[in-house]
Amino acid sequence: MFLSDTDILKEIHSGAITLTPFDEKRLQPASYDILLGNKFIVNEANGTLFVDPAKKIFAKTREVSVDDGDEFILHPGVSVLGISKEYFGSNDFLIQVGGKSSLARVGLMIHNTAGLINPGHFLHITFELCNLNNVPIILRPGMEIAQLTFSKLSSPTRQNYKDVGRFAENNWQHFAEKKKQVVSKEAKQSSKKRNTKKVGSPNKK
Numbered sequence: 001m002f003l004s005d006t007d008i009l010k011e012i013h014s015g016a017i018t019l020t021p022f023d024e025k026r027l028q029p030a031s032y033d034i035l036l037g038n039k040f041i042v043n044e045a046n047g048t049l050f051v052d053p054a055k056k057i058f059a060k061t062r063e064v065s066v067d068d069g070d071e072f073i074l075h076p077g078v079s080v081l082g083i084s085k086e087y088f089g090s091n092d093f094l095i096q097v098g099g100k101s102s103l104a105r106v107g108l109m110i111h112n113t114a115g116l117i118n119p120g121h122f123l124h125i126t127f128e129l130c131n132l133n134n135v136p137i138i139l140r141p142g143m144e145i146a147q148l149t150f151s152k153l154s155s156p157t158r159q160n161y162k163d164v165g166r167f168a169e170n171n172w173q174h175f176a177e178k179k180k181q182v183v184s185k186e187a188k189q190s191s192k193k194r195n196t197k198k199v200g201s202p203n204k205k
Contacts, residue, residue, distance in 0.1 A: 001151065001152050002030050002149050002150065002151055003030065003093070003149075003150040003151070003152070004029065004030055005027050005028065005029050005030065007150075008027060008030075008032060008150055009024070009027065011090075011092075011093070011150070016090060016091075016092050016093070017088070017089075017090045017092075017093060017150060018087070018088055018089050018090065018122055019032065019086060019087075019088040019148075020086065020087050020088070021085070021086065022086075026144070028147065030149060031098075031147040031148060031149045032147065032148045033100070033144045033146070033147050034084050034085065034086045034088075034097075034125075034144070034145065034146050034147065034148060035084065035085040035086065035141075035142050035143065035144060035145060036082055036083075036084070036085065036127075036139060036140070036141055036142065036143050036144075036145040037082065037083040037084050037085045037124060037141060038065055038066050038067065038068065038083075038085075038141045039063060039064070039065055039066075039082070039083045040063070040064045040065075040066065040072055040080050040081060040082050040083075040129075041061050041062070041063055041064075041080060041081035042061060042062060042064055042080045043059040043060070043061055043079075043080075044059065044060040044061060044062060045059075047060040048060050066141055067141070068141050068142055069140075069141075070140070070141070071138045071139065071140050072138070072139045072140070072141075073136050073137075073138055073139075074108070074129060074130075074131045074136065074137045074138075074139055075131060075136050076131050076132075076133055076134050076135065076136065077131065078130070078131055079128065079129065079130040080129050080130075081126050081127065081128060081129070082126070082127040082129045082139070082145070083124050083125070083126055083127065084124050084125045084127070084145070084146070085124075085141070085142065086124065086125075087122065087123065087124050088117075088122070088123070088125075088148065089117065089120070089121050089122030089123060090119060090150070091119050091120055092119065092153065093119065093150045093151060093152060093153065094116065094117070094118070094119060094150070094151040094153060095116075095117035095148055095149070095150055095151075096115055096116055096117070096148070096149045096150075096151065097110070097111060097115045097116075097117065097125060097146050097147075097148060098115065098146065098147050098148075098149065099111070099146060099147075100144060100145070100146060100147060103145070106133060106137060107131060107132040107133030107134075107137065108129065108130075108131060108132070108133075108137055109128070109129070109130040109131075109132055110127050110128070110129060110145060110146045111127060111128045111146075112128045112130070119153065119157050120157075120159075125146075127145065127146065
């Protein structure tokens with residue numbers, strides 16, 4: 001179940017959702033609009049022969065900073081990384097990042113597949129920006145770039161992203177090693193109780 005604007009506002013005020021800076025004017029009926037930040041990561045095509053993710057071979061990149069009021073030109077067929085102005089996350093809700101229809105109509109894709117923010121992940125989200133149009137698109141820091149939706153979980157999670165997530169410490173780095181699974185003390189106790197209950201249950205005929 002997705003949170004309405006009423007519940008989003010309530011959970012932000014209670015501290016269950018972290019979202020800063022927050023501007024109530026960008027609160028939609030069941031979502032919140034977030035802004036494009038000032039940093040981009042672009043590939044150095046001349047210094048990259050190929051990309052082989054399985055062997056951890058990635059493109060040579062460079063970071064570009066754009067001041068507020070300036071512009072970044074995204075050319076057709078080009079994919080770059082961007083970042084959000086907002087820092088957000090929650091231990092209690094699943095957060096989903098989606099594009100805005102007004103930008104989708106001009107061919108701007110804001111993420112390829114990475115649209116889920118797990119409980120325990122607090123971050124300035126990294127966008128996978130791609131121009132699917134046949135003309136350049138001008139991006140400006142501070143423009144509304146995406147929207148967040150918040151979903152209630154059916155039960156508390158056994159794992160927390162800050163413990164198991166590879167991008168928990170630095171979401172801006174290009175690649176991070178996968179962490180080992182860590183199960184919380186509470187989850188272990190809950191699992192032990194369930195297993196004990198199953199063992200002690202009488203067999204039904």
